[in-house]
Amino acid sequence: MQKIEASIDYHSIGRSYQRKRGxxxxxxxxxxxxxxxxLGFLLFAFIPLSFSVYxxxxxxxxxxTPVFQGADNYSRLLTKDPLFWKTLFNTFYSALGIPIGMVIALGIAMSLNQKIRGIQFFRTVFFLPTISSVVALTLLWKWMFxxxxxxxNYLxxxxxxxxxxxxxxxxxAMPAMIIQGVWGGLGFHMVLYLAALQGVPKSLYESAEMDGANGWQRFLRITIPCISxxxxxxxxxxxxxAMQDFPRFQIMTEGGPNYSTTTIVYYLFQNAFRYMEMGYASAMAWVLGILIMMITLLNFWMSKRWVHYE
Structure with missing residues (x-):
């Protein structure tokens, strides 16, 4: 009996070992x-971000070799550099094209959401700028302006x-950049709105129409909440x-004239690679990152009042 028990224990241990090994x-x-x-995150994100903080x-x-000087870069940025605030204003100024572009993109999407012949061609045409080279499109608009x-001006x-x-x-100069930016973002936003419009239940429109709602009322009470x-x-x-917009301004205006189109990221680029002030540019980047995070959180908080997920 002892030998049999020993044998059973041995096989049980062996099976347990095989399971652990597996x-x-x-x-x-x-x-x-x-x-x-x-490894990609550590090498290209975490380590560079940690180094930039330092x-x-x-x-x-x-x-x-970096020479530690405390919060001098941040103090200089916020209290001694008027150009930082000018470029920050320019960045928000250029962002005024966002609501304009969203309204136009929604209008185009609603037009393209119709069952008419050849509509696929027009959808493709409006989406082409999204998949085209930013440099090529910017050079084209530079010639147009x-x-x-x-x-x-000829027209x-x-x-x-x-x-x-x-x-x-x-x-x-900045209104010209806003026009070009609105045009460049129409294709992508149009596709998103078109997908959202096609997901709105037709039964809601039918019910509203039976209740006597006109087109404008159906748009405000059904379309807008459903695509929110x-x-x-x-x-x-x-x-x-918009807060990170850089290549368009570099190619079209190089920040001019008189810094009127210098965005904060372009100013960051100048400090880092033209004036070789990497420490100051890193401080600017972190201030910008915190600002973007605050604006994003504010949008999420305010969205509770107007975004509907059902």
Missing amino acids: KYKEYLWAYLFISAPI VSFTQYSGYQ NSEYGML LDLIGIHGPAWLSSERW PTTLFILITSIIG
């Missing part, structure tokens, strides 16, 4: 598969209006994109 193999393969994204408290040119031979001349010097005028989650998504992503 689990360890599963864990090993699991860690192996997630190692790539984890650098923001130092005087650092990118070539020499040219005050001497640009297409926009204005045809109706007796003398077009302004769009990109070389402090008054008109999409509106929130477009609003938040557009604000984040």
Whole structure:
């Protein structure tokens, strides 16, 4: 009996060992598969972010050893650099195109949400700018805004209006950038709104029509609430994109004239790679990041009043 019990215990231990070994193999393969994204996050996100936090408290040119100087960069940024506040104002000024673009995109989406012949062609045409090169489109608009031979001023001349010097005028440079930005975002926003409109239950419109609601009432009471989650998504992503907008301004105006189109990210770029003040640029980046986070949280908090998920 003792031998049999010993034999049973031995086999039980063996099976337990095999199960544990199998689990360890599963864990090993699991860690192996997630190692790539984890290493990517550590190398390209966590470590650079941590280093930038440290650098923001130092005087650092990118070539020499960082010299710790406390919160001097933040103090200089917030109290001694009027150009920072000007570029921050320019950034919010350029963001005025967001609600304009959302309204136009919704109007286009509603027009393209009709069952008419050839509608797929028009959907493709409106979406083409989204998949095109930003540099190519920006160069195209730079030519269109040219005050001497640009297409926009040529069309204005045809109706007796003398077009302004769009990109070389402090008054008109930012409105020109807003026009180009609205046009560039229409395709993506239109597709999102079109998908949201197609998800609105037809029964709601039928019930409202039977109750005597006109088209405008159906739009306000049914369409707008049903697509409000999409509106929130477009609003938040557009604000984040506007706060980080850089290549258009670099190519079209280079921040001019007289810093009238210098956004905060372009100013950050100048400090980091033209003036070689990496510490100051890092402080600016973290102030911008905190500002974006605050605006995003504010949008989520306010969305409780107007976004409907049912």
